[in-house]
Amino acid sequence: DQQVKQNSPSLSVQEGRISILNCDYTNSMFDYFLWYKKYPAEGPTFLISISSIKDKNEDGRFTVFLNKSAKHLSLHIVPSQPGDSAVYFCAASVEGAQKLVFGQGTRLTINP
Amino acid sequence: DAMVIQNPRYQVTQFGKPVTLSCSQTLNHNVMYWYQQKSSQAPKLLFHYYDKDFNNEADTPDNFQSRRPNTSFCFLDIRSPGLGDAAMYLCATSRGQGAVGYGYTFGSGTRLTVV
Numbered sequence: 388d389q390q391v392k393q394n395s396p397s398l399s400v401q402e403g404r405i406s407i408l409n410c411d412y413t414n415s416m417f418d419y420f421l422w423y424k425k426y427p428a429e430g431p432t433f434l435i436s437i438s439s440i441k442d443k444n445e446d447g448r449f450t451v452f453l454n455k456s457a458k459h460l461s462l463h464i465v466p467s468q469p470g471d472s473a474v475y476f477c478a479a480s481v482e483g484a485q486k487l488v489f490g491q492g493t494r495l496t497i498n499p
Numbered sequence: 500d501a502m503v504i505q506n507p508r509y510q511v512t513q514f515g516k517p518v519t520l521s522c523s524q525t526l527n528h529n530v531m532y533w534y535q536q537k538s539s540q541a542p543k544l545l546f547h548y549y550d551k552d553f554n555n556e557a558d559t560p561d562n563f564q565s566r567r568p569n570t571s572f573c574f575l576d577i578r579s580p581g582l583g584d585a586a587m588y589l590c591a592t593s594r595g596q597g598a599v600g601y602g603y604t605f606g607s608g609t610r611l612t613v614v
Contacts, residue, residue, distance in 0.1 A: 389541065391541065423605075430503070430505075430607045430608055431589075432605070433603070485549060485593070486547060486554075490541055491539060491541045
């Protein structure tokens with residue numbers, strides 16, 4: 388039973404436009420959500436996170452939105468740049484559990 | 500630079516031949532994790548150590564074992580690798596204080612091929 392789902396395996400966006408990556412979860416106990424970015428032949432790197440007490444967190448070009456009632460979060464990248472081409476993983480945790488549950492990832496390609 | 504290092508980057512092993520993957524960290528983090536990731540799937544947690552305390556996931560096969568001899572090193576032992584164990588194995592660390600939302604630091608992974 389997959390608790391964190393990224394239903395789009397891939398997404399292609401034109402440079403300069405907005406990229407929107409989506410993530411759904413089923414466990415209502417999750418209270419912290421994170422996005423990781425992964426380039427080929429490298430490990431995932433932390434990008435941005437959000438606590439369940441917030442509905443938005445912004446860091447430069449990256450914004451994460453959380454809709455708790457829908458159990459849905461999204462990552463917005465504006466404007467998209469070629470260096471943003473990577474696989475993006477959504478992850479979630481329950482406070483105190485000290486472990487993350489990951490989605491399958493979405494491969495984002497930014498086209499010039 | 501402080502980091503998480505996995506060796507080797509690529510490992511080829513024979514069906515049924517024991518293999519060990521290693522992970523080291525210079526971050527002095529309390530928690531170390533091993534994840535298995537198969538192609539186009541979510542990374543799946545196998546187990547983690549909080550200091551010396553071992554935490555196994557309920558669905559981790561007995562074929563997988565782990566050792567953490569000290570803070571810096573953690574090993575993944577696969578006792579009898581099968582073809583289905585071919586995957587990317589990711590090691591990660593976290594501070595273990597407060598919410599895990601501080602995030603993990605990952606190594607670059609070891610890609611295991613079973614022949």
